[in-house]
Every structure is written in structure tokens, then in C-alpha cells.
Amino acid sequence: MTRNKKLIRILPLIALFALAVSGIVLSPSARAGGPLIVNNGTPIRWPRGLTQGGPLNSQTVNASGTVLYHVDSGPLGTLSNSEATALVDRIFGLYSSIPTANIRFSNAGPIIDPDSRQPVDVNSSNFGKFTSSTRPTFQNPIVFDSDGSITGGGGVLGFFGPLQLDGINNFQVEGFVVLNGAFVAQLGKIPFLGVFTHEFGHFAGPLDHSQINGNIAANSASASLPPGFNSGQIFDLYAPFTETVYPFIFNAPVGSQLRNSFKDSGAFIASLDMDTKNALSSLYPAPGFFASDPGSPNGAIEGRVVVRTSTGDIPVNGIDVIARRISKGAYPPAPGTVSFPNNQVPLDADGVPLPPPAQDATDSLATASSAVTGVQFGPGRYRLDGLPPGDYMVEVVQINPNATGGSGIGPLDTQVPLIVKEQTLGSVTVNAGQMAGGTDIVLAGFSNAPLVAVSEREPNEKAAKAQSLAIPAEVTGSGTDQDAAKLRVIFPGGQGVGLLNDLYTFTLTAPKTVFLSLDPISGSGDMDLYIFSDAFPGKKIPLGDASMMGFGATESASEQVAVQLPAGNYFIGVSIFAGSFNYRLRVIQSQ
Ligand SMILES: [Zn+2]
Structure with missing residues (x-):
């Protein structure tokens, strides 16, 4: 029932101080691992020919x-306009020089005010003139929000949005990026450049977030951490391999050797990792x-992720699948392995860390790619393209549970809580x-008990x-949108109401x-699915009520929900x- 749901995508690159980044997703579209916006299985891309107007x-x-793209004429926090523009051009240079991708980006000069026909410093007073989707200016504006007044509070570092989407041809006709200059001094120039680089990935693809090494580098509770490393050693090994489009920035912990020079992961996302390059290449393949x-x-790897039941496999969407090459070095790397020998990090002329040098011991971190299931290739299905030959470990991993909404990885509002948070398929030869x-x-x-019919x-x-x-049960039922309903789910902000036509109940005696x-x-139409506890407040259940344990309310006729539940009714x-x-409703619990 998302017809009226307008999801504002605020993509925090969150650290302990929430940083953010973002965009707007227009219905009917869904997010994805790889492409950011997918329309009925087709990713939204830039047009490949002359696109003009306004x-x-x-x-x-x-x-x-x-x-x-066109660039703001004002400063960006402590950066002068020419310094900030140089950073923008540097980043677009990275995205324009991926050997396996055939898309290019070029600076077309300053943002021009359509009224004065002069270059303009975009600020909160005139921002709307350049970001109107009803009166677009066709400039792909890169806006320097020098004092943060456009972005506002809340620790948002910047944001991306598509300004014009062509849902017929599945094109992003125009996009924009806003960079919050208020954070330049706090983060430092090079980490902020990393944030830029992340943000422009959303613009360039548009690309979604991804998760391979970043969640481990951050010592996340949702990650499967390598044995034999303390938290500082984990940062030192994994942070330099963080995906540019990993949705969070994180601080170097005490004990990290790199922490002396890099207080957070920002500097390491200022260069492009293999997964980000492959994601762009998949949209614009050379x-x-x-x-x-x-x-x-x-080569490539494809397959599905499923829940296996006595009445057949159920493809599961929204699962992060990672392939790591293990024929040069094992995964995880042996204790003591470091990304940079002696933790000495060489810098380029701009002060940006060079990518870690190639080592067999870290090849499984460098030669790695990911995809989220069910986005482009059918239910539960993933495909990993652009893999250099070798033997790969294919695994599913728990997506960071905070990676939802604007920080989302893949299409789900709530990440599937995997029972085994890192599960390996074994070696696949590419x-x-x-x-x-x-x-x-x-x-x-x-x-694995048979489903009760x-x-x-x-x-x-x-x-x-x-x-x-x-x-576990398999229910066969039927219904129409005219059926009686006594309970209703109330979406926030007047976004709609879900009538609960058919109710089932079950009891858990253990979590x-x-x-x-x-x-x-x-049949055809749109079915939605809700699961809530017996503590629901009455006939009207707010979607955000504590009793609402999970829901699937996409525009699709199929829905999946996975939740961890305490004992109860x-x-x-x-x-x-x-x-x-x-319809068929299947309910399966953990062993
Ligand atoms: Zn982002």
C-alpha cells in the first residue's frame, strides 16, 4: 500500500556524530544493491545521448x-570556490576513468541563474530555483551549501536527488548534489572529499549503497569479525578497503595504528573500490x-538465496551476497595481516591515501564484489559481474540493521535478520x-519440519x-479489496491505511x-502483510506502534517479512x- 507513500531518502554517512547524504525516490521505484533506483526490474540510468531543455x-x-554538471560559484565552508571545484572535478575524474565503464562526466561551467543569466552562488534563498522538478533548469547542479543552511541541522553532510526521472525510458534526466560546507572543518578536507566521492556515486549511477568490508571495518555488532584481531587491528586491515558507497562513516578505535593519521574512514572512501567500479560498469558497461x-x-557468478521448505524453496529478496576471491589468499586473512605494510600509508599529491598495495594476503578484501538479491534479476536472484578469474568464496551476510531508509542497502525497509549472520556457499571457480x-x-x-497445510x-x-x-504452516486463502476488515494499520503522515482483511494468530514459547x-x-492487485503482537492498541494500529513487529507493504502482490520475536502471542x-x-501464506520459524 505504498501508493501514497513518498519516501524521502536521507542517506546518512553516519558516524558517532550523524553525518548524512541522500536523495529522493519517486514512486513507483525501488532501491537496489548496485543501481539506486529500479523501475520494474530495470535500473534507472543516465540517457546516452543529447538531453536538453529548460x-x-x-x-x-x-x-x-x-x-x-554545473558547479556553484560560492565557497564551501573553509574551502574557496576554486578548491571546492577542484575536488568536484577530481571525483568526476575518478568516475570517468573506470576502464570497464563507458560513462563520462564533465564540468560544463558554473551554475547559471536563468533570470540573470549570470553565474550564481546557490544558497538557501535561491536553492529552490535550481532544484525544482516542475521547472527544471537542466544543469545537474553541484551545490555548495557553504554554511549548511540549505541542508539544515541533523548532522546531514550533504544529499543527492534525482531532479528529473523519465519512467518511460528509465532515465535520470537531471540530478543534483548538495554538499554541506559546515562539516568541512570538522571532518577535515580529505575525509570530506571521501564523503563527496560517496555522494557522487549516487549521482553518477545512480548507485545504491553496498556492504562488503565496511561493516567489518566498523567493528559492527552485525558483522562477523575475523578471529585473532582486536578492534584497532580490524580497522587497520579493513577500513582502507571500505566500499566508497558503504552508507556510514565510522571512527578509528583506540588501538588503531592508522588512527594517528586517520581519525575516521572518510579518507579511505576517496578512492574507488572494485565493487563501486563494478556497480557503475554494470550500468554503463564498456x-x-x-x-x-x-x-x-x-567471469560472473549468479544464483538465488532461498528459504527451503517442504513445499518448495522460497526466494528471498534483500539479502547481501558477497563474492571474495580466495585463490590468492585465504579469507579471513591471517592474524597480523595489515592493509598497508607497517601501517605506512602513501598519499597522492592531493593528500588522498593511495589504495592499499596489492598483496596476496589481502586479495580477498580487494577483489570482492556484492549484490543484493531480488533487485534486477528476479525473485531471490543475484548476479555478480566483472569478476577476475579465480576461486571465490560466495557468502550471504547480515546487512547492518541501521542500513535502512536513507542509509539503505537494497530494497528493504527492515533488513532480514539472518539466523546465521555470515553463511558461506563454498568455493566457486570463475x-x-x-x-x-x-x-x-x-x-x-x-x-525443516513439514509445513502444516x-x-x-x-x-x-x-x-x-x-x-x-x-x-511452520502454509495457509491457502482468498480475498478482495472489498472484504470486511475491523483492524486497520495507520501509516504516518497521512500516507495511507492498510485494512487487515484476514487475521491469523500463532504463539511462540521461545524467542x-x-x-x-x-x-x-x-488474481492481481496489491497484497500487504503485517505481523504484530497481542499488545496492539485497538482497531487502529499506528505503523510505528511498538506492537507492530514487521510489515511488507510494497506495491507488489508478493510480500516477505522476517523478524526476530520474543516468546508471545x-x-x-x-x-x-x-x-x-x-493467496498462499507461508510462516516458517527458526529451529
Ligand atoms: Zn549514501
């Missing part, structure tokens, strides 16, 4: 397919990038020119009449992870938001 008849993409291209030096695949990753830890019994729209389930999958057998609500269906 009051200046200016171009956002020129006839040869180069994306043209000949030879894809394994199927003639003479490609690369050969040049070949797609390795066909092997499903079965999520570990779920009950149940037919829906009406009436079941009152909590007192909710149909009791013994789980469990519960996975629910709702799928149409026949729970209700499942099936909402026929639009249309009519015969």
Missing part, C-alpha cells in the same frame, strides 16, 4: 553521452565487462568469459476470530526468527490493498 536550453547529457562479451577477461551459477544458497537455521476459515477479520496456526512469505496463487494480518486474490 530556460537556458542547457544540456544535462551531451550528444556523445557525457553527463554535464565492451568486455560482461562475461558474455567477446574476449571478456571477466573463469574468463563464463557465468558460474545455478547454485542456490539455502538460508541456514530455519525449521491450512485452508483459510472465514470470518477471520476480528482479532477474536483470528485463525490459529501451528507453525524465534520468523519468516513470512505471502504470494498470489491467482502474535497476529498476522493479510491486507488486500487492491484487486482480488487466491
